[in-house]
Amino acid sequence: MPHRQNEGISGHGRFVSQLTRNTVAIVLAGGRGSRLMQLTDWRAKPAVPFGGKFRIIDFALSNCINSGVRRIGVATQYKAQSLIRHIQRGWGFLDGRFKEAVDILPAQQQMGDSWYKGTADAIFQNLGLLRRNAPKHVLVLAGDHIYKMDYGRMLADHAHHHADLTVACMEVPVKEASAFGVMAVDAHQHITAFVEKPLHPPTLIDHPDRSLASMGVYVFSAEFLYEQLVRDAADPSSSHDFGKDIIPYCVPRHRVMAHDFSGSCLGRSGSGIPYWRDVGTIDAYWEANLELTKVVPDLDMYDEDWPIWTHQEQLPPAKFVFDDDGRRGMAIDSLVSGGNIISGATVHRSLLFSRVHVHSYAQVEDSVILPKVDIGRGARIKRAVIDKNCRIPEGMVIGFDPDEDRKHFHVSPGGITLVTPEMLGSRLHSPLLTKND
Secondary structure (H helix, E strand, O other), X not given: OOOOOOXXXXXXXXXXXXXXXXXXXXXXXXXXXHHHHHHHOOOOHHHOEEOOOEEOHHHHHHHHHHHOOOEEEEXXXXXXXXXXXHHHHHOXXXXXXXXXXXXXXEOOXXXXXXXXXXXXXXXXXXXXXXXXXXXXXXXXXXXXXXXXXXXXXHHHHHHHOOOOEEEEEEEEEHHHHHHOEEEEEOOOOEEEEEEEOOOOOOOXXXXXXXXXXXXXXXXXXXXXXXXXXXXXXXXXXXXXXXXXXXXXXXXXXXXXXXXXXXXXXXXXXXXXXXXXXXXXXXXXXXXXXXXXXXXXXXXXXXXXXXXXXXXXXXXXXXXXXXXXXXXXXXXXXXXXOOOOEEEOOEEEOOXXXXXXXXXOOOEEEOOEEXXXXXXXXXXXXXXXXEOOOOEEOOOOXXXXXXXXXXXXXXXXXXXXXXXXXXXXXXXXXXXXXXXXX
């Protein structure tokens, strides 16, 4: 257990200290997330809606705020307009008088004539900002994962071990480990080996069916980070990536520690299960959203002690109308957001974002419906993800015949049908129009 000098741990176990106040967080939010297919044609992965009212990036940002880390930079690059607009509208409540802010860090060719060439280069190109903030520690985060974590506990672990670098980790099944950076640790949590996305992942000694995976959450002592970024930038053979270059270089040469996510996660009370999701595929995205419709989901979004912050639209309450046999407006085992109208339609085990209108006799089942979707009279939708601004024609059937769906839409390996406005013939994102995501 870390020493508790200057900790200030609250009754709920939150770690707030000089460590968090002297930390700057950099959220890496520049990636497309190509495995989400057409869902990221017009937005970066961190800007993808999640959970009925949030964006994926809200979880990393909320973890920062709730942990007491309130100097935050968000590095953007790929199709970042909707992400930038969301941060401007939803995250401007911090007080600059106390050096609190969420700064947007778009790729600006500050170090030469190239955009961000990798995760490490994204921070290297913003070294001036970091140095001006003069932090003692730098928290590096991926902006595209769903989880709740007290970064203060990880910072305390880092300080207690006098580490140069600390990597958050969790156990994963070995069959899934090839998607992660995988590490080996000794009895004192010192990382002895690290390999990025190995074809044959090393396993835990006591559990040969499991591996220890990096979560993409790092704590660096600030001066150490600066040294490594400058060294890496000068290496022509480097891809300038934390997982591929920085961490493997540091492991045999410096004090690199592992932090067990189970010691800082905020999962459902009593579940004992650390909650972390990479919603990087259509199947994973659909499943993580649909999990929220369970009676007791693993992700607790109702925890007032660790709220998920976001941009709050001013919308009227959801409305359910008509109560006739065969034409009854109702939603069962579902999440329904503000501004929705369920008009003589039935919704089962689904998640509806804001401003969704489901017309009479329509049926929605096991589906994720993003904002501003209009589902026509008598339409039937099952096991689908319907993108923002879609207009589903009257009587259309989606999700019942994969072969028929493939003629018009994208069908995932798990059988989830993705529908976007362009697939329905919309010219929503034409440069001649002004509407966008």
